[in-house]
Amino acid sequence: MRTYTVEQNKVLSEKKCAPYLVTGEVIDQIEGFRHAKLLDQTVPFMDLNHQWRLVREDVLNSFENIFSKSEFCLGPYVENFEFQVSKFLDVRYALGVNSGTSAIHLAVKALGLRRGDKVLVPSHTFVGTIWGLIYEGIEPVFCDVSKHCGTIDINTLKETDTEGVRAIIAVHLYGQPADMANINKFAKANNLFVIEDVAQAFGAKINNQMLGTLGDVGCFSFYPGKNLGAAGEAGLVITNSKNLAQKIRSLRNHGQSERYTHDKIGYNYRMDGLQAAVLSAKLAYVKSWNDERSEIANQYSNQLAELPITLPQKIAQDHVWHLFVVRSNERDRLKLHLEKRGVSTGLHYPIPLHQQGFLQGFLTEPPVLPITEDWAKQCLSLPIFPGMTKCQIKKVVQAVGDFYD
Numbered sequence: 001m002r003t004y005t006v007e008q009n010k011v012l013s014e015k016k017c018a019p020y021l022v023t024g025e026v027i028d029q030i031e032g033f034r035h036a037k038l039l040d041q042t043v044p045f046m047d048l049n050h051q052w053r054l055v056r057e058d059v060l061n062s063f064e065n066i067f068s069k070s071e072f073c074l075g076p077y078v079e080n081f082e083f084q085v086s087k088f089l090d091v092r093y094a095l096g097v098n099s100g101t102s103a104i105h106l107a108v109k110a111l112g113l114r115r116g117d118k119v120l121v122p123s124h125t126f127v128g129t130i131w132g133l134i135y136e137g138i139e140p141v142f143c144d145v146s147k148h149c150g151t152i153d154i155n156t157l158k159e160t161d162t163e164g165v166r167a168i169i170a171v172h173l174y175g176q177p178a179d180m181a182n183i184n185k186f187a188k189a190n191n192l193f194v195i196e197d198v199a200q201a202f203g204a205k206i207n208n209q210m211l212g213t214l215g216d217v218g219c220f221s222f223y224p225g226k227n228l229g230a231a232g233e234a235g236l237v238i239t240n241s242k243n244l245a246q247k248i249r250s251l252r253n254h255g256q257s258e259r260y261t262h263d264k265i266g267y268n269y270r271m272d273g274l275q276a277a278v279l280s281a282k283l284a285y286v287k288s289w290n291d292e293r294s295e296i297a298n299q300y301s302n303q304l305a306e307l308p309i310t311l312p313q314k315i316a317q318d319h320v321w322h323l324f325v326v327r328s329n330e331r332d333r334l335k336l337h338l339e340k341r342g343v344s345t346g347l348h349y350p351i352p353l354h355q356q357g358f359l360q361g362f363l364t365e366p367p368v369l370p371i372t373e374d375w376a377k378q379c380l381s382l383p384i385f386p387g388m389t390k391c392q393i394k395k396v397v398q399a400v401g402d403f404y405d
């Protein structure tokens with residue numbers, strides 16, 4: 001295949017804002033140009049092709065190896081990824097699984113939570129946060145979130161009835177850390193386990209400590225669009241507890257303690273070797289990708305500052321900007337306007353969990369969550385992804401600005 005090195009400002013130069021390709025990046029000419037043209041016209045919500053170009057060679061070599069040895073389920077590539085990611089996250093045990101949802105389900109099982117127990121959790125999150133509870137007949141007790149950042153509001157926790165509550169799931173929403181100092185304090189005072197849902201915040205820290213290592217168990221999703229994304233479904237459970245790690249290792253693999261021995265009910269939640277190979281290749285880039293997201297968030301924050309929308313709170317050093325979520329009372333009209341201008345957006349999340357159909361009749365009391373409901377009505381996610389160009393950022397900023405002209 002013929003490849004070319006394309007320098008900034010030398011491609012697609014009819015328009016001042018056209019160059020899409022970064023300096024020195026080697027691309028396949030035809031595909032790359034077609035891609036650049038397309039991106040010049042519209043701004044996608046994310047661009048996973050950029051990541052693929054960087055890891056392609058490494059991943060294809062690993063795939064060759066995995067196919068030739070038929071090491072598809074768990075196996076050396078998964079072990080290797082688990083080792084690397086445990087170093088990256090500075091944690092003793094890392095166990096690869098097949099999704100973030102499975103990761104949380106395993107955490108719930110390994111902690112011994114069961115039918116009749118209750119677990120505190122925000123309602124303003126992705127549904128995957130609570131499936132593990134629902135599967136076990138555990139009632140989620142929803143708490144409201146902070147007006148400023150959309151993560152658990154510790155003050156509303158203090159007013160919550162904790163009768164029967166055995167754990168709390170802290171969700172590090174949008175790439176920003178939840179208030180772990182206060183959550184852990186509250187958990188200790190009430191004798192609760194702490195599960196961290198780090199699906200949106202791989203690599204984010206609090207005081208130099210990686211998210212996922214601040215509670216009892218940390219659960220990650222490597223769904224393709226997450227900050228560290230597989231080529232399909234994958235997830236991870238981390239813990240510093242040997243006992244929990246042992247349980248999770250067995251539960252993810254049919255409940256085996258040794259081969260052919262099944263002491264308890266198990267699951268088939270194993271990670272694929274192919275996914276592990278993709279994740280190992282991407283792990284080398286994730287820090288720089290997170291930095292890139294942060295830079296884009298800075299630019300948005302500066303360039304949108306004068307507009308009558310609510311911008312995400314700036315807590316730069318700990319945030320990995322999985323999403324850049326603005327808020328507006330005219331959210332639906334703004335979204336439509338941006339779509340017409342070729343800017344893709346997302347909603348995270350428009351219907352809070354406590355209002356979802358599957359929970360009707362399941363909750364002891366309908367929760368009162370005014371701030372959560374505001375977030376659901378007002379939130380709008382702007383495009384943010386590694387490889388996003390200045391031109392694309394400008395296009396988004398202009399399109400939002402036009403709405404208010």
Ligand SMILES: *Cc1c(COP(=O)(O)O)cnc(C)c1O
Pocket residue numbers: 098099100101102125126127128129171197199200220221222223234235
């Ligand atoms: C993506 C996500 C999950 C679920 O992960 P899957 O890998 O899709 O099962 C759970 N919680 C949050 C906050 C997420 O964003």
